[in-house]
Amino acid sequence: MTDPGVPRRFERAVVTGGAGFVGAHLCELLLEEDVEVIAVDNLATSSADTLDALRRHDKFRFVRHDVTQPMPLHCRADVVFHLASAASPRDYLALPLETLRAGSHGTEHALDLARRDGARFVLASTSEVYGDPLEHPQREEYWGNVNPIGPRSVYDEAKRFAEALTSAYRREHGVDTGIARIFNTYGPGMRAHDGRMIPAFLDQALKGEPITVTGTGEQTRSICYVEDTVRGLVALARSGHPGPVNIGNPHELTVRQVAERIKDITGSGSPIEEIDAVVDDPKRRCPDIGLARDVLGWEPKIDADDGLRRTAAWFRRAPLR
Ligand code: NAD
Numbered sequence: 001m002t003d004p005g006v007p008r009r010f011e012r013a014v015v016t017g018g019a020g021f022v023g024a025h026l027c028e029l030l031l032e033e034d035v036e037v038i039a040v041d042n043l044a045t046s047s048a049d050t051l052d053a054l055r056r057h058d059k060f061r062f063v064r065h066d067v068t069q070p071m072p073l074h075c076r077a078d079v080v081f082h083l084a085s086a087a088s089p090r091d092y093l094a095l096p097l098e099t100l101r102a103g104s105h106g107t108e109h110a111l112d113l114a115r116r117d118g119a120r121f122v123l124a125s126t127s128e129v130y131g132d133p134l135e136h137p138q139r140e141e142y143w144g145n146v147n148p149i150g151p152r153s154v155y156d157e158a159k160r161f162a163e164a165l166t167s168a169y170r171r172e173h174g175v176d177t178g179i180a181r182i183f184n185t186y187g188p189g190m191r192a193h194d195g196r197m198i199p200a201f202l203d204q205a206l207k208g209e210p211i212t213v214t215g216t217g218e219q220t221r222s223i224c225y226v227e228d229t230v231r232g233l234v235a236l237a238r239s240g241h242p243g244p245v246n247i248g249n250p251h252e253l254t255v256r257q258v259a260e261r262i263k264d265i266t267g268s269g270s271p272i273e274e275i276d277a278v279v280d281d282p283k284r285r286c287p288d289i290g291l292a293r294d295v296l297g298w299e300p301k302i303d304a305d306d307g308l309r310r311t312a313a314w315f316r317r318a319p320l321r
Contacts, residue, residue, distance in 0.1 A: 011036060022229060181287075
């Protein structure tokens with residue numbers, strides 16, 4: 001394994017899930033840094049349209065492939081970012097077995113690629129590994145409070161398994177791995193109907209429909225603008241740190257506060273309405289990002305008002321919300 005203290009340099013990156021929301025922003029950042037990028041995606045929860053902007057770069061290539069099958073790539077990569085997985089509750093509840101396979105078989109194939117090429121490997125894990133946490137804010141040492149058999153377990157446990165597999169490849173095969181635990185990320189490029197809070201609220205606010213908060217709306221989330229998140233993933237890749245490292249914005253807001261800010265920013269007259277609570281919905285979610293600050297020199301730069309304004313501007317222009 002490469003010396004953990006030596007910053008990694010990359011010429012070619014593989015990004016599984018590269019046609020998705022976070023993946024496309026990650027590809028864009030890597031291309032800006034002059035890294036050649038191969039995005040691998042089966043378009044299960046994204047569309048080929050996302051790729052149009054990326055295809056303008058000479059150094060971008062797209063391979064349509066399901067990561068639950070062995071990787072069909074023959075060229076050597078220096079870094080593999082593994083993001084391929086359904087990620088929004090609506091998607092993973094509709095694709096339960098596919099989500100478990102993406103986290104298990106998919107992660108193993110992505111790790112095998114990194115092992116073959118002697119590449120750095122970064123797993124896009126999630127704050128969902130903390131489940132409905134009993135500790136606040138969540139530090140990486142916390143083992144979590146996950147219901148292993150509830151409907152959300154297909155995502156949470158797939159990611160927990162993916163973390164275990166990544167750690168075992170590091171120990172058993174010496175693969176240079178890093179685990180990022182990503183907290184709620186939002187920004188331009190999200191699908192309005194993917195079931196996640198911010199695109200749903202923006203869509204409702206812009207259409208003048210009621211903004212629907214689940215339960216009382218007093219549950220908290222910490223929302224991170226996507227440009228900050230992908231900078232964190234690249235910082236982790238360039239470091240030799242194994243993680244897990246929390247990548248998120250520690251500014252905690254209630255779901256109702258997010259709805260109110262979106263209402264103000266869009267100038268919407270929509271009322272805020274309560275609807276049924278979601279099963280196993282976490283009551284509080286807030287990252288401790290001390291480790292990311294210390295070992296990656298990373299912290300988010302874009303606050304919620306700025307990020308929500310940028311996202312609202314994109315949603316207003318988006319042709320097919
Ligand atoms: P997304 O649904 O927009 O993107 C996921 C991408 O993975 C899609 O393009 C989809 O087609 C692809 N994919 C799914 N299964 C696949 C398979 N078997 N083979 C190939 N491609 C497959 O979701 P996102 O928000 O961009 O999330 C990306 C990653 O980041 C996911 O792993 C997710 O768990 C993680 N993450 C995201 C957030 C967030 O708030 N967005 C938070 C925590 C973790």
